[in-house]
Amino acid sequence: MVLLSKPTTEHYSYVKNCMASTFSSTIPIVDLSKPDAKTLIVKACEEFGFFKVINHGVPMDAISQLETEAFKFFSMSLNEKEKAGPPNPFGYGSKRIGRNGDVGWVEYLLLNTNQEHNFSLCGQNPEKFRGLLNSYMSSVKKMACDILELMAEGLKIQQKNVFSKLLMDKQSDSVFRVNHYPACPELAVKGQNLIGFGEHTDPQIISLLRSNNTSGLQIYLRDGSWISVPPDHSSFFINVGDSLQVMTNGRFRSVRHRVLANGFKARLSMIYFGGPPLSEKIAPLPSLMKGKESLYNEFTWFEYKNSTYGSRLADNRLGHFERIAAS
Ligand SMILES: C=C1C[C@]23C[C@@]1(O)CC[C@H]2[C@@]12CC[C@H](O)[C@@](C)(C(=O)O1)[C@H]2[C@@H]3C(=O)O
Numbered sequence: 001m002v003l004l005s006k007p008t009t010e011h012y013s014y015v016k017n018c019m020a021s022t023f024s025s026t027i028p029i030v031d032l033s034k035p036d037a038k039t040l041i042v043k044a045c046e047e048f049g050f051f052k053v054i055n056h057g058v059p060m061d062a063i064s065q066l067e068t069e070a071f072k073f074f075s076m077s078l079n080e081k082e083k084a085g086p087p088n089p090f091g092y093g094s095k096r097i098g099r100n101g102d103v104g105w106v107e108y109l110l111l112n113t114n115q116e117h118n119f120s121l122c123g124q125n126p127e128k129f130r131g132l133l134n135s136y137m138s139s140v141k142k143m144a145c146d147i148l149e150l151m152a153e154g155l156k157i158q159q160k161n162v163f164s165k166l167l168m169d170k171q172s173d174s175v176f177r178v179n180h181y182p183a184c185p186e187l188a189v190k191g192q193n194l195i196g197f198g199e200h201t202d203p204q205i206i207s208l209l210r211s212n213n214t215s216g217l218q219i220y221l222r223d224g225s226w227i228s229v230p231p232d233h234s235s236f237f238i239n240v241g242d243s244l245q246v247m248t249n250g251r252f253r254s255v256r257h258r259v260l261a262n263g264f265k266a267r268l269s270m271i272y273f274g275g276p277p278l279s280e281k282i283a284p285l286p287s288l289m290k291g292k293e294s295l296y297n298e299f300t301w302f303e304y305k306n307s308t309y310g311s312r313l314a315d316n317r318l319g320h321f322e323r324i325a326a327s
């Protein structure tokens with residue numbers, strides 16, 4: 001990454017006293033081909049808002065080819081990469097995340113999943129990259145819908161497509177992101193932890209993440225500790241987003257997560273953020289209320305997104321929409 005390659009890392013954020021442990025046994029693993037998948041998904045979403053998926057059906061060959069093209073894209077000159085346009089909202093970005101002063105040791109591509117991708121991806125074979133991106137996005141969207149249907153079944157909701165129909169909608173506001181975290185050799189020398197992508201929750205319904213075999217992703221547990229997620233290039237990692245937390249009236253929790261830069265190896269991750277149409281009202285599903293009061297004031301995805309994009313990464317964005325309990 002040209003902009004960051006002469007490492008003056010003093011403008012970045014560091015994690016002090018990073019004591020994250022790697023409990024690979026803690027992270028729930030769901031085998032999508034097994035009949036108990038729906039029960040395990042619900043349990044994982046209640047406990048962590050996060051789980052790993054195996055036997056997902058996305059061919060490894062398509063994944064590897066896309067990863068190769070993505071690495072080629074990020075190895076181009078800054079000038080070439082910037083031809084994809086600035087990331088407001090969709091394009092190439094480096095170091096700056098969002099519009100409110102967050103920075104990270106990362107460069108990325110942000111794409112809208114609902115348009116055929118006509119942005120200028122330069123380099124040797126932009127058509128190939130575009131084709132691979134589009135077919136990968138379709139496969140991952142399908143997996144997201146399958147998982148959301150299993151969730152609905154696991155929650156014993158009659159309407160199986162209550163969540164998935166929001167992603168299937170032609171107006172669904174879903175986003176795709178490819179993050180590249182170059183290795184930061186300075187870190188290996190200093191033994192420090194540099195923030196690649198600062199802590200946050202994802203605002204949408206569900207996020208499906210996959211990365212190469214480089215560590216860095218950490219999730220925040222309810223007991224206040226961070227744990228490192230062991231990388232697994234052939235699996236997907238699923239995050240509950242803020243909107244799903246609201247639709248389940250807090251039964252599922254959106255997971256706080258972050259990425260630390262690696263001193264030795266570059267990390268490449270690809271994330272599909274499944275979001276509803278802008279006009280969709282986000283509110284707890286009546287069948288999940290069971291006589292309880294809603295914890296949130298109703299809002300549209302447009303309203304939440306506007307508020308989100310005016311916030312810093314680490315902010316508790318749902319806080320503005322929480323209902324103050326009547327005493
Ligand atoms: C600092 C920001 C970047 C972000 C928009 C925001 O103002 C707060 C949420 C951020 C986030 C996190 C998840 C996704 O990566 C993302 C695309 C999203 O929908 O919300 C990013 C936003 C972004 O990078 O623009």
Ligand SMILES: O=C(O)CCC(=O)C(=O)O
Nearest residue numbers: 177179197217259269271
């Ligand atoms: O790059 C990663 O592994 C995670 C990044 C992330 O959380 C995000 O883009 O929202």
Ligand SMILES: [Fe+2]
Nearest residue numbers: 200201202257
């Ligand atoms: Fe995220």
